[in-house]
Amino acid sequence: MGSDADASARPWSPASWRSFRAEQQPDYPDAAAAESVLRQISKLPPLVTSGEIEALRGQLAEAARGERFLLQGGDCAESFDECDSAHIASVLKILLQMSLVLVHGTRRRIIRVGRFAGQYAKPRTSPIETRDGSTLPAYRGDIVNRIGFTPAERTPDPTNLLRGYERSALTLNFIRALVDGGFADLHHPEYWDLDFVRHSPLAQDYRRIVDSIGSSIRFLEALAGQEIAQINRDDFYTSHEGLILLYEQAQTRQVPRREGWYDLSTHFPWIGVRTATRDSAHVEYFRGIVNPIGVKVGPDTAPEHLVWLLETLDPKREVGRITLIHRHGAHRIAKALPAQIEAVKRSGHTVVWSCDPMHGNTESVVPSEGPWAGKTVKTRKFAHILAELEQAFEIHRQAGTVLGGVHLELTGENVTECVGGARGLSEVDLSRSYRSQVDPRLNYEQALEMAMLIARRMSSRD
Numbered sequence: 001m002g003s004d005a006d007a008s009a010r011p012w013s014p015a016s017w018r019s020f021r022a023e024q025q026p027d028y029p030d031a032a033a034a035e036s037v038l039r040q041i042s043k044l045p046p047l048v049t050s051g052e053i054e055a056l057r058g059q060l061a062e063a064a065r066g067e068r069f070l071l072q073g074g075d076c077a078e079s080f081d082e083c084d085s086a087h088i089a090s091v092l093k094i095l096l097q098m099s100l101v102l103v104h105g106t107r108r109r110i111i112r113v114g115r116f117a118g119q120y121a122k123p124r125t126s127p128i129e130t131r132d133g134s135t136l137p138a139y140r141g142d143i144v145n146r147i148g149f150t151p152a153e154r155t156p157d158p159t160n161l162l163r164g165y166e167r168s169a170l171t172l173n174f175i176r177a178l179v180d181g182g183f184a185d186l187h188h189p190e191y192w193d194l195d196f197v198r199h200s201p202l203a204q205d206y207r208r209i210v211d212s213i214g215s216s217i218r219f220l221e222a223l224a225g226q227e228i229a230q231i232n233r234d235d236f237y238t239s240h241e242g243l244i245l246l247y248e249q250a251q252t253r254q255v256p257r258r259e260g261w262y263d264l265s266t267h268f269p270w271i272g273v274r275t276a277t278r279d280s281a282h283v284e285y286f287r288g289i290v291n292p293i294g295v296k297v298g299p300d301t302a303p304e305h306l307v308w309l310l311e312t313l314d315p316k317r318e319v320g321r322i323t324l325i326h327r328h329g330a331h332r333i334a335k336a337l338p339a340q341i342e343a344v345k346r347s348g349h350t351v352v353w354s355c356d357p358m359h360g361n362t363e364s365v366v367p368s369e370g371p372w373a374g375k376t377v378k379t380r381k382f383a384h385i386l387a388e389l390e391q392a393f394e395i396h397r398q399a400g401t402v403l404g405g406v407h408l409e410l411t412g413e414n415v416t417e418c419v420g421g422a423r424g425l426s427e428v429d430l431s432r433s434y435r436s437q438v439d440p441r442l443n444y445e446q447a448l449e450m451a452m453l454i455a456r457r458m459s460s461r462d
């Protein structure tokens, strides 16, 4: 299956993925119950609209040409318990602050895409977990099962799909209401201040940027004699890994007066690195939807395979359709990325190149002192994240391509999950406020600092 050169000639339906190899799917004890949930979600209203999806595609086409910059970020995985106003607002605030810094440094418009309103599923390296001699299914994200180590919590339950859909709708409803109410209004960046902004070593730099943008806006408005409407509000788009195919299938619809099938569970789904194989059900599903899509690219993605993916997923060569999100790790990017770029260039496809400097830089450390001394903790070093990004800019510059975006795992909260950054967090500090159940995220200050360093780098090269 899936080995033909011309996949676009094969019929496709929202369910055609079922005859391919579907990795990382929950093993529901009652398959009929899962199909019944699928039918229920199929009848419910979509989470996003085709018009929004098309607007994002247009903006991504501009990013592919170097006219915009994509900022994609949020939690590694959302959790049902953290679907609350403070958590949602803090992710919006940090994305807004970062985009302000980026717009100032890059002089490009920023496309803001959250890893939210559906980022509830996680791919796992092992399908099982063993603790003290007992083995249970691995935790696959709240949309599948729960984190507690009991058989009841770990057994995949299809009603979680419905709860994930509902939580996504609640999240989006709140985001839309905030944006409509002027939350993203550039005239009021003070709305985005997080409590601890005043105490941050970066506060002064950030204030300077805010003041400079404020005075530019006042100047332009004085010239125009009116408020500039377009900068009053800007949009957030949603994204998640399109991992659980039943969930994506349930919201795959045709829309009046438009061609093709839209995945209306999110604006911008992506294919993870573990599920982009040749016979993959995920590739089969994604090839038939018309959304702009992300494809993760790792150090082991062979250049020929990458070209096959592009031919299969983007046979019409639409600019804005594909964003390649490369995630090699600071120590492997220099070896792997140049050949991947060359292969894509030769193939004639125009893509958005985005760098995820998180997933290739995850490591386990064992703090030597403090409450977690001797325990194994998953973390990422700020210096490695930055080193991968800097190499990405340079490799693209040398290849004559542009790095059009970044993909980060971050939170607006003051967590201690990644080490390094302006405040010099160390391994000993990790125990203070480590909240992620999955991958370690940049905290508020580390995320803002990353945006400042990217902006500086981009302004010095333009």
Ligand code: PEP
Pocket (backbone or CB within 6 Å): 076, 123, 241, 271, 272, 273, 274, 296, 327, 359
């Ligand atoms: C992720 O983005 O959370 C993820 C699992 O990434 P990848 O597929 O690149 O490992």
Ligand code: CO
Pocket (backbone or CB within 6 Å): 076, 077, 359, 409, 438, 439
């Ligand atoms: Co992750």
